[in-house]
Amino acid sequence: MTVAALNWNALDWDRFATELEGIEVIRDPAQVSKLSKDYYTYSPILVLLLSDKVGDVVVRPASEAEVLKVAELCVRHKIPLTVRGAGTGNYGQCVPLQGGVILDMTKMQAVKWMKPGIACVEPGAKLSAIDKQTREIGWEIRMAPSTYRTATIGGFISGGSGGIGSITYGQLRDRGNLNAVRVVTMEDQPRVIELRGDEVQKVNHAYGTNGIITELEIPLGAAYAWAEVIVTFADFMTAARFGQTLSDSDGIIKKLISIHAAPIANYFAALKSVIPPDSHCALLMIAESSLEPFGELVKQFNGTVVYQKSAQEASKGTMLCEYTWNHTTLHARSVDPSLTYLQTLFPPDKDLKLLEHMYHHYGDEVMMHLEFLRANGTALPAALQIVRFSTPDRLQEIIQYHEDQGAFIANPHTYVLEDGGRKAIDPIQLQFKEAIDPYGLLNPGKMKAWDQRELG
Ligand SMILES: Cc1cc2nc3c(=O)[nH]c(=O)nc-3n(C[C@H](O)[C@H](O)[C@H](O)COP(=O)(O)OP(=O)(O)OC[C@H]3O[C@@H](n4cnc5c(N)ncnc54)[C@H](O)[C@@H]3O)c2cc1C
Structure with a gap:
């Protein structure tokens, strides 16, 4: 079933906001339009494809329980949901191609715990904020994009590739650069799944198409001057x-x-x-x-x-x-x-x-x-x-x-996950999406494997 085939467009957004029971909602059109964009403007090709894409509302959960609530409502009304961190991605990764809800994760920014070599953080934590805390115990994040001061860890894992530090630690998808994640599903009854070890690759660099990351356990490197x-x-x-x-x-x-x-x-x-x-x-x-x-x-x-x-x-x-x-x-x-x-x-x-x-x-x-x-x-x-x-x-x-x-x-002039750096369909990420997002509501239009499966 395609998202387009569902009649969520007729949704009463006032009622939707009431059903959110106090979770912050942004409906001001100028704000929603701003939060529908990222830095795709570096590509003249993407500008032609994405400039008119806009969400309907922005929802800003403050906890995993609130994410579960939003997921449940989106599944109930079959509304597309596009997760957003700081919106610094370059390929329109968090641009909502089919409108719907933009889930802004920036309120969830706690560093939950840290110990030598590992930190457990919420997805909306900025990389620089995590670093500031871990450096107090002599450790630092292993790699960061040059948007270190603004980007979130959830957005970096889901949409980034590597950066400052990659000369020592390689890239984000390399085994060992992400220890564990907690993910909220988009099933009829959304739930939280913990992925550890190689299982993290199910959602690592998937543009938020197959799960909403609510917590991450990340490895750290020794901090130097x-x-x-x-x-x-x-x-x-x-x-x-x-x-x-x-x-x-x-x-x-x-x-x-x-x-x-x-x-x-x-x-x-x-x-x-x-x-x-x-x-x-x-x-x-x-x-x-x-x-x-x-x-x-x-x-x-x-x-x-x-x-x-x-x-x-x-x-x-x-x-x-x-x-x-x-x-x-x-x-x-x-x-x-x-x-x-x-x-x-x-x-x-x-x-x-x-x-x-x-x-x-x-x-x-x-x-x-x-x-x-x-x-x-x-x-x-x-x-x-x-x-x-x-x-x-x-x-x-x-x-x-x-x-x-x-x-x-790694073509930066496409918003399609597989057409960028990956070049091939990832059957594991597709299977995971089939299991946890059966209605294809998460960031629709970005995962080619899912769209081809629907056409086939
Ligand atoms: C000037 C500039 C320099 C950059 N340099 C680098 C660089 O050095 N290295 C690099 O890798 N990138 C770089 N980028 C791209 C981008 O800044 C980084 O990848 C950044 O880490 C993205 O984080 P964000 O919070 O802005 O994510 P967003 O842009 O908000 O989101 C990125 C993707 O992640 C998904 N997402 C966000 N949060 C979650 C979540 N909690 N659960 C599931 N999915 C989620 C979104 O749906 C989207 O698909 C650069 C961009 C700019 C504009």
């Missing part, structure tokens, strides 16, 4: 090779290796006095205790340190990581809104041959921005290239050429 450093290099490939060698330097403790080809750093307005124009540079987070051996590596590559802050100094003002990952795109677009981006994983190759080819092949049309991470035990460059957009066909041509040459593209 992170110095921020910017190094410039004579040419881009020297900067890229420095990034690879630093990634492979097991003795140097690092959290961020972000490499930018000229002219990207020219877009960083607040760093203009620091980074000379048209520099090829590396933006880095290095443990203070590793700065001396790190300095030797910089010398080996003839780099110039143009900026260095101790962890104490870095704790004030804008963090350097807010120029990296997709914040790089944000800064570039704030100067030139016609720019868009790509997400690429280059195959492991210490010589960076394919990367070098792409850098020269596209020149200024696809500006090279790398973020090094660990994948299956190997350090390799992911790229979030800044692309000078001309037409959808040209963008597709660029994607196709990368794929033909052996680079993996």
Whole structure:
């Protein structure tokens, strides 16, 4: 049964609000419209597809019991329900394609408990807020998106992939980066299920299509005093090779290796006095205790340190990581809104041959921005290239050429779960959805496997 086939549109929203028995509801159209959006605007393709999509009401539960109540009402009236964290996703993940209820989780933000190596948190807790508390006992979150200050942990697990810290711990879907979750179902009688071990993969990175996460147990990493450093290099490939060698330097403790080809750093307005124009540079987070051996590596590559802050100094003002990952795109677009981006994983190759080819092949049309991470035990460059957009066909041509040459593209110009980074249907996530969301009410239109099953 499709959601569209159900007559929930005729619903009396006044009655619905009364039935919620005191749970906060937002019905002001301007607010609902704002909370129906995320950062899909980085994609000119998604702008065409998503601009007119809007929910009917926003509901803001404060506890798991309230989530259960909302789920029960949505199932009873067969209303689509789209979960929302901070709404910083880039692919319209929390945009309600078929209207209905937007479930805003930001009131559920407690850190329930923490102990060395593990924290138990509510899904609406901001990553920076969790970190602040766990650092008091000497631990920190293992990885964070560059939206660290605003994004929620529930949204990061459900919609993100990795980020600052991924050079050490890999990506979110890697076994060991999520210990357990509690999930509210959308059955006739909604209930809470706890998933542990590999079972967490049933809902991990599923865009909220197959369960509402109400609690997470996350592993932590040892907290270091992170110095921020910017190094410039004579040419881009020297900067890229420095990034690879630093990634492979097991003795140097690092959290961020972000490499930018000229002219990207020219877009960083607040760093203009620091980074000379048209520099090829590396933006880095290095443990203070590793700065001396790190300095030797910089010398080996003839780099110039143009900026260095101790962890104490870095704790004030804008963090350097807010120029990296997709914040790089944000800064570039704030100067030139016609720019868009790509997400690429280059195959492991210490010589960076394919990367070098792409850098020269596209020149200024696809500006090279790398973020090094660990994948299956190997350090390799992911790229979030800044692309000078001309037409959808040209963008597709660029994607196709990368794929033909052996680079993996996690397409940021689609809202469909399987068409982004996954490329294949995940039978386990589909089976879980069939079991716990039999009416297909959760974030309809995002899971291709479900829609194809309905058509079939
Ligand atoms: C400037 C910029 C930089 C970024 N950098 C990075 C980066 O470095 N790494 C990265 O991975 N991402 C990055 N992102 C994307 C995004 O910020 C992150 O993935 C972020 O963690 C999403 O969290 P959120 O709270 O905003 O989630 P939302 O955008 O609100 O939601 C994301 C998805 O999760 C689902 N969801 C939210 N909460 C729940 C829940 N409790 N239960 C079930 N489903 C839920 C939503 O339905 C949606 O499908 C960036 C985005 C921007 C705009």
